[in-house]
Amino acid sequence: MPAERSWSNEPKTKEEQVYExxxxxxLKGEIPAKEFLSQRTLAAKVDAAVITVRAALxxxxxxxxxxxxxxxxxxxxxxxxxxxxxxxxMRALFECEAVRQLIxxxxxxxxxxxxxLARECDRIDLDPEGNAEAFGNVHYSFHxxxxxxxxxxxxxxMFERINLKNLFFWNAYHTWHGIDSRHLGDHEALVMSxxxxxxxxxxxLMEGHVQRGLSFELKGIxx
Amino acid sequence: MPAERSWSNEPKTKEEQVYExxxxxxLKGEIPAKEFLSQRTLAAKVDAAVITVRAALxxxxxxxxxxxxxxxxxxxxxxxxxxxxxxxxMRALFECEAVRQLIxxxxxxxxxxxxxLARECDRIDLDPEGNAEAFGNVHYSFHxxxxxxxxxxxxxxMFERINLKNLFFWNAYHTWHGIDSRHLGDHEALVMSxxxxxxxxxxxLMEGHVQRGLSFELKGIxx
DNA sequence: CTGTTCTAACTGTTAAAACAGGTAAAACAA
DNA sequence: TTGTTTTACCTGTTTTAACAGTTAGAACAG
Numbered sequence: 001m002p003a004e005r006s007w008s009n010e011p012k013t014k015e016e017q018v019y020e021x022x023x024x025x026x027l028k029g030e031i032p033a034k035e036f037l038s039q040r041t042l043a044a045k046v047d048a049a050v051i052t053v054r055a056a057l058x059x060x061x062x063x064x065x066x067x068x069x070x071x072x073x074x075x076x077x078x079x080x081x082x083x084x085x086x087x088x089x090m091r092a093l094f095e096c097e098a099v100r101q102l103i104x105x106x107x108x109x110x111x112x113x114x115x116x117l118a119r120e121c122d123r124i125d126l127d128p129e130g131n132a133e134a135f136g137n138v139h140y141s142f143h144x145x146x147x148x149x150x151x152x153x154x155x156x157x158m159f160e161r162i163n164l165k166n167l168f169f170w171n172a173y174h175t176w177h178g179i180d181s182r183h184l185g186d187h188e189a190l191v192m193s194x195x196x197x198x199x200x201x202x203x204x205l206m207e208g209h210v211q212r213g214l215s216f217e218l219k220g221i222x223x
Numbered sequence: 224m225p226a227e228r229s230w231s232n233e234p235k236t237k238e239e240q241v242y243e244x245x246x247x248x249x250l251k252g253e254i255p256a257k258e259f260l261s262q263r264t265l266a267a268k269v270d271a272a273v274i275t276v277r278a279a280l281x282x283x284x285x286x287x288x289x290x291x292x293x294x295x296x297x298x299x300x301x302x303x304x305x306x307x308x309x310x311x312x313m314r315a316l317f318e319c320e321a322v323r324q325l326i327x328x329x330x331x332x333x334x335x336x337x338x339x340l341a342r343e344c345d346r347i348d349l350d351p352e353g354n355a356e357a358f359g360n361v362h363y364s365f366h367x368x369x370x371x372x373x374x375x376x377x378x379x380x381m382f383e384r385i386n387l388k389n390l391f392f393w394n395a396y397h398t399w400h401g402i403d404s405r406h407l408g409d410h411e412a413l414v415m416s417x418x419x420x421x422x423x424x425x426x427x428l429m430e431g432h433v434q435r436g437l438s439f440e441l442k443g444i445x446x
Numbered sequence: 447c448t449g450t451t452c453t454a455a456c457t458g459t460t461a462a463a464a465c466a467g468g469t470a471a472a473a474c475a476a
Numbered sequence: 477t478t479g480t481t482t483t484a485c486c487t488g489t490t491t492t493a494a495c496a497g498t499t500a501g502a503a504c505a506g
Contacts (some may be wrong), residue, residue: 013293014460039488049461054488058281070236071467083376090377093320139344154313158381177505238488272491277458294497295464317464448504457498465490473482 018048019056026065026076027168029175036073037066053158063164075212079169084221087162094159095143095210096203098150103199109149111195118187119140125187132174142187166217173220249288249299250387252395259296261303286387302392307444310385310395310438311437317382318366318433319426320371326422332372334418340365341410355397363390365410389440396443 022042025031043053057074059065067077077083102109120138126131140163147159190209194202238326245265248254280297290300300306311392325332343361347353365384370382413432419423 012457016293036487038486040486050488051462051490054278055281055459058278058285062281062285070239071488085456086375086377087373090381093316093378098317152309152312154309154385155316158313162377236488259457261456263456273458273488294458308475448506450503451505453501455498455500458496460495461493463490463492466488468487469485471482471484473480475480476478 010168014048015052015055015059017044018052019059021046022053022056022060023063023065023164026060029166029168029172031074031076034078036069036075039074045077062161063162064162065168079165079221081218081221084169084217085214088210088217090162090212091159091166092207093161094147094155096206098147098155099194099202101150101152102146102194103197103202106195109153111149111191114142114145114149115188115191117145118191121187133171136167136170136174139170139187158160169217169220173217177220229420232425237271238275238282241269241275242282244269245276245279245283246286246288246387250391251281252391252398254299256299259292259298262297287384288387288391302388302444304441304444307392307440308437310389311433311440314382314385314389315430315433317370317378317385319429321370321378322425322429323422324373324375325369325417326420326425329418334372334414337365337368338411338414340413342367342369344410345418356394359390359393359397362393362410392440392443393428396440397429400443 031037039050039053039057043050046053057066057068061068061074065076066074069076111213115139119141121135124135124138143163144156144159148156150156190205193205256431262273262276262280266273269276280289280291284291284297288299289297291297308429344365347358347361366386367379367382371379373379413428416428420428425441
């Protein structure tokens, strides 16, 4: 067994290609929810063997994007008010804790990357030409950065698993229902407030920001 | 596509059998850590096809029990002080939040299952004949029940993903190093205290309990 | 002895086909 | 027409085998 190797820049494995292709299909809402997918049909669509599709679906299961019923197949789980609320409950738990960590070591870390992302959020949000998908991606990066700055790899991984599905739903919400949910350019202000408050107040502010997001998506699911 | 079906009590799929067999091997410490495993050798050992083993390994990856390097293979990740501390950080985050929820709805839920598990913990712990593996399993169930009572399916799932590895490490710790880490029969007292305190105090108590567990395991990893 | 090259045995990955089971419509018997 | 049975096609699952790459060692040339 070899000890070292370049280890990166390797050509992507076919399974990874299929994984990304399927993820894209799901995030763009081109897969019907709730009904079981034919693995053979998927294989034909992405030009791969069934076994490769199965492996990719397993990875998507890890991300919480699909659910697997053993002798029955794979499908997109139904999104209910309960599952949505639960995911936002966990999201708030992570982000409020992350904010507390941020405040705690506020001197030793550089907030510039976070400020840049916040400004980019506000710019797209206020731009009449800005599109929902671009905003969704930047907005997601902004919140992921907050969690990343807390410094816990495990929390970052878990946060990403939760929010992949949020991103999907956010996009679908805008694309399908055409509901405007702009945040009125308050992200930079949020960052500035966070860094000038104490732990408890900052966490509470973050809690409010997340809850506002939940109420938007709940409107979408009931529409 | 059929609409309904018995859906449970089905014969276990071969992949699930392999998954459980491999999980057992890992948890009992019979797989060497850090070095890459030969999927063909594993397949021969559990009498299954390579592809089935690969699928099972993917599930184990979801549990955080193994890590996959794309064109290189699967191995047990190295346990360092940093990874261990990070996992306990998340564990504390979950359990303290769970305890807050417990207190918040203390009237509307039945603590009996929790009390039973606490007593069983203490019984095995104080029993001179009690073995580490049995205690590890009950102790794990006890903490999982605390989280489950909080009522968030997502939090329960994430907690289980974290602690599968803890359980493994706990077992290895005892089996290999023979270090006694008994908790001196304080689990029932812990439950009683939790239910008589306010949210902040209960969370702090829980925090202490988890931190004590971490310090034990840190001793094990440095030994 | 030293350096190169070829070979054989391993690795993970992917494909194609066979297996096991369920469903639904066509074919047949009453 | 009605009820039964067969047949064909679908599903997920599992196997066997081939592909692609790497490593270690033997064989050989200098």
